[in-house]
Amino acid sequence: MSVISTATTASKATLFKSLHRTPNQPLLLANAYDATSARIIGSLPGCKALATASYALALSIGKTDETLTLQDNLSLCRPIAAVAHQFNLPLTVDIQDGYASSGHLGKLGSVIEKVILELGAVGVNLEDSWHESTTGEMIPEDEAIERINTVIQTAKDLGVQDFVVNARSDTFLMGGTLEESIRRGKRYLEEAGAETVFIFWPRNREMEKADVQKVIDELGGRVNVSCRLGGDMTTGELGMMGAARVSVGPQVFLVAAEAIKKAAGVVFGS
Template sequence: MASTAATNPPSTSPSSLSALASSFKALHIPGNPLLLANVYDTVSARIVASLPQCRALASASFAMAASQGVTDEQLTLDQNLAAVAPIAAVAREHALPLTVDIQDGYGDRLEEVVRRVITELGAVGVNLEDSWHETGEMMDEDVAVERVRRVLAVARGLGVEDFVVNARSDAFLMGGEMEESIKRGRRYLDAGATTVFVFWPRTAEMVEADVKKVIDGLGGKVNIGLRLGKGLTSADVARLGAARVSVGPQLYLAAVEAVKGAAKQVFGVVE
């Protein structure tokens, strides 16, 4: 597949990316979190970027996949990057940092992935999972730690010293104990990750005391995934001391419901 950018635009030169990465990393402040309304196409990116409160754009792989008619597991690297390219254009237009959801780093293609999101998209951060997408199994902890280091080594080689890794710790999601996700998360932070995203089991309530335990256990360097309209708000998460808040595919899911409702009106569907 052809590169998503034949030549790097001026805004993605090494020096400008380095400065953008530093400013992006500085937005991750425990108690005053960076708020990310994850986008999935040009329209959603433009809507979010136009809001004065928006400080960065972030993709969500589940939503990127669904918008192309495939599952998250089926989303190829080329599909992912091609879908993020117009979002990256919006980020450049608004002078906003961009962080890309690269799932598990596409196995042994990790270095290629990081090079491409930086050089083709001008991204200054990634979301990196510690469970294998293809099998659904947890990575060996040492392997996951080393993969965080490998991402940062590629970024440094491209002159982006403050590249932001949001390291997803999936042990709790996969049926393990919360403490296991916290333990792994500490090692990811030691390896250079900026924040750790502890993915909550979808069937488990996000009890404030448990969220606080995760935040405190990782020194506030945490990305909390909000469940919009249910439970904790971004203000609550700020009060609890987290450094980052995201919503994953929820904007996409909300848009789907809005389209469904409008279509029912067209066809006079009465429920």
Template sequence: MSIKAAAAETQNNRAQLLKSFHQPGNPLVLANVWDALSAKAIAALPSTKALATASYAVAAAAGIEDQELTLADNLRAITGIAKVAATYNKPLTADLQDGYGAELQDAVKRLIELGVVGCNLEDFSRGRNGLYEVDEAVSRIELVLRVAAENGVPDFVVNARTDSLLVGLSIDEAIARGKRYLAAGATTVFIWGGRARPGMRTAEVEQAATELGGRLNVSMARVRTGGLGVQELRDIGVARISVGPQLMMRTIGAVAEEAEKIYRGEPVEKDTVIL
């Protein structure tokens, strides 16, 4: 076996591992990262099975809005995160947003070159400011998987996000799209409820988990109270739990709080490490 073929086999083994973590009722829990530093902090935890990026957080770290994040911007952040993932031997899945229109094929190739073994792919086109027609959204998932297979990762994991609820469609319509995406080869479906709504209701999560056979990704609320926790989502039977940019939001708040203590001249706490 050539060195290149051996490397591809190793990468596909990581993809298979990532896919195996998606078990309805025993979900993969992801604390999404946004740069190499956050990736290192998360990867070092014994409980971390895999790393996942969040495009909103990646964009915020670059000083731009999520909709302004280009493929080049995204890949720049993923490059550093991928190095951390390789160091800690953790599978990495990347938030590819809507796939950047006609750049989708190149985007997948670039991800695989970096060692990435999965991605989030949205069905809301930023260029069109609306949902892709379902057949086109399906064909884009199929394209991702075809390109991944051609580049040595046939078990590449797609978490197919639908923004049906975000644009005012019903949960039934979101689930119908989700079923098409799973049939196209997606590992899981992420039904995004949006911030204004906000999110999915418990009954909707239960309905989607049932009708999608548990192959559902749910974004767990960490910046507001009243949301479903890991155990509750496990009991419902979902296969994947993520937090999107919420970890970054909480981190920034902690940084500001600590900085304010410094400004006020508060004494150093006993367990603080002095460099």
């Protein structure tokens, strides 16, 4: 596997970080899941960076998010990374919980080395719940902070000073309170050095505008909000509310899958 120049990656990381810091103009990410989706997204005038979503990557090979392995993830990200380099766009990748069990910070560091050296990625999405857990097990808070620190320090050791961590705070998703996710998020920003925090909403609960605004206000705007396509809040409105970053997760994949189903239905007369 060829090694990508860290000088080039470092320059893109600095650009990528700056895209999170323009008031009322959030970084917009339409998450890709393969080379074709990356190429289509990257060709659009408003695209300033490419991103992946592990859930969509897993579905694209017939797996679930919980069973996606590190090797799966890296293999699926490589063609997306190739498109990012062709379009000269920063790339951030979803590495779930970092594929390193409790206490194995060295392994997490090696994952980040692969992400930077093999993919040329300038940022990651890092979760604070164990991705293989079927019971919603959270990573202990202090350990989650240590893991973010490890990611950032590993990147710095490789010469990528502005590597961006989007830290996912999952307590609310796992049945806890929104306030607890916000409290964890504050520590990830202030103590661990994350650039943004992503609070994942419970799947059976609507994202109320007042709650989203509370998250944005409590975390000083340093948040990634998932915009539900066709929902009540548009990317523009979320920007005006103060979000630094807006993404759509696996929704591009799901919309594409529905379009394929519809087209195939025409073929079969259904």
